Amino acid sequence: MFSNLRSIQLVLMLLMVLFIGLTILGVLQGPADITLTNIWAILKQALFSTSAANIPNWQSSIILDVRLPRVIIALFAGASLALCGLVMQGMFRNPLASPSVLGVSSGASLGAVIAIYLGASLVSAWAIPLFAFIGAGISLSIVYRVASNRGQTSVATLLLSGVAMSALNVAATSLLLALSLSNWDVARMIIYWTMGGLDGRTWDHVLIILPIVLSGFVLLLFYSKQLDLLLLGEQHALSVGVDVRRTRRNLLIISTAMVGASVSVVGGIGFIGLVVPHIMRLLLGPSHRYLLAACLFAGAITLLGADLFLNSFFSEQAIPLGVVTAALGAPFFLFLLIKQRFVLS
């Protein structure tokens, strides 16, 4: 839509402003009433270790140990899902690809549940993300092998193999849950984990998601040109000097690591990876030089926005985050499908 540089800069600026604004709002807003001056004092105290006068302990722990990690996790999980969607859409040369549609998120969930079932999660906090990464990686490579034939992917095979992969992953997850019911401690952990969302997330979770998503983003920046070239197809990309096989393998590893990290922290949240890259591409054009940064901000904004929306209007109903993203994303997905049908016929 906007191809000139000025409007691209404008969109990026706007995203950044929204990003900062929502972050501040996320810290300010919550079920507990804490005054603005107190929040400011608490943050100042945490940052510069100045001693602050008469702030109740419960207030500073709500800000520092509840709201702050929650906001950071929402930002980075959203960013990660959007970036992975962007990379997958580019790699498969198909606007319908995304972590949830291709069964990558459910693969990560299965991996995480296996980690809990085997008791590995008790040994190390990194067991769940590691197993999630492996699960996501296996799912994505299978879907990729099935769906691409010499660099071409057909929409039908791609979606069907994604559906089949998801079904298999979900079935295996249910099976593990059923098997674990004899051991209630394990079953409870699995059930609690599969609910996902942002409740009760701590700095431990931040330490998992933040380094992986940030380093993933930086690595993806190095691939922005190759991602553009891959959009033209394997033969074009090879012809202008892209080592397609290696590039694809590296992109697969980076994006599965990011999906693994976000799924192991917040669970499978659908459709952000589908919708956000799409809207950004409509606004900014297909060049990944801008799309990567735009998706980082927009994904973060979307997930944090959805969380804030639920917290302010439905705080008593405890509606899962995935419901909001699906309510917005699923109709959009159907719309894309209809649009593609017209293009294909």
Place this chain on the structure above:
Amino acid sequence: MSPLSCFNLAFSYNKKPLLADINLDFKSGQFVGLIGANGAGKSTLLQLLLGLIKQQSGSVALNGLEIHAQKRRDIAKQLAFVPQSIELPYAFTVQALVAMGRNPYLGPFELETAKDKKIIEQAMLKTDIAHLKERMVNTLSGGEKQRVIIARALAQQAPTILLDEPIASLDICHQIETLQLIQSLSKSGKLALTALHDLNLAASYCDRLILIGQTHAGSVKTIIADGSPEQVLTRENLANCFSIEADIIKTNDKISLANIKPIKANSQQQNCETHSTTTTAY
């Protein structure tokens, strides 16, 4: 040193041998046409020469060095390719697409320099698409798209350019223009190797033709003839490889075919029918 050559190349797909005994040597400044019936392996041979697929035996040498031992980036500086199908799911501008030809010369965060921009501009002028540079590629006609892809290959500034049926989707005027463009490239010292379907156009523009097809023995394809259009387009070769009969007319050193008729003879008809059944099976 020859810019491109191959030695004893053999390739099988799904354990079925497709090509065997391919020996070729190219010189700079040649315009070479690659001809053969549908399914003769023209595209496969081009992809082997580009190192896009790997042969089971034999070798491909680019500037005397084995192609699979070289980095894609370095290969791209020597060898440009214009693929057959152009499918662009996302909208790039013409200029952005032509600029992608500069990729082998630029690092991951480097922008095009003034020199690169000049090369891009010239590539667009040469292919007559400069007036389209702000347009989105997916809104162009087939002929315009083809010229954009050729411009991208030119921007690569490679001494060798391979094209897979570049004129298949063009009208006759753009077909001639494209062939003239390729011819001018070869006159300026580049090696151009082009898969072509139209034998008359191949005969009138190419300096050298390579005919691939099957020998009498089996289904494996190999080089049947390699030489000037007059040496390659003989009645015998036309009958064996294309199952056609034609009058071969010679005017001013150029040959052309007229009165082209399919051959109904027994063995050839069988040949023809196996072809048609394989195509319907696809």
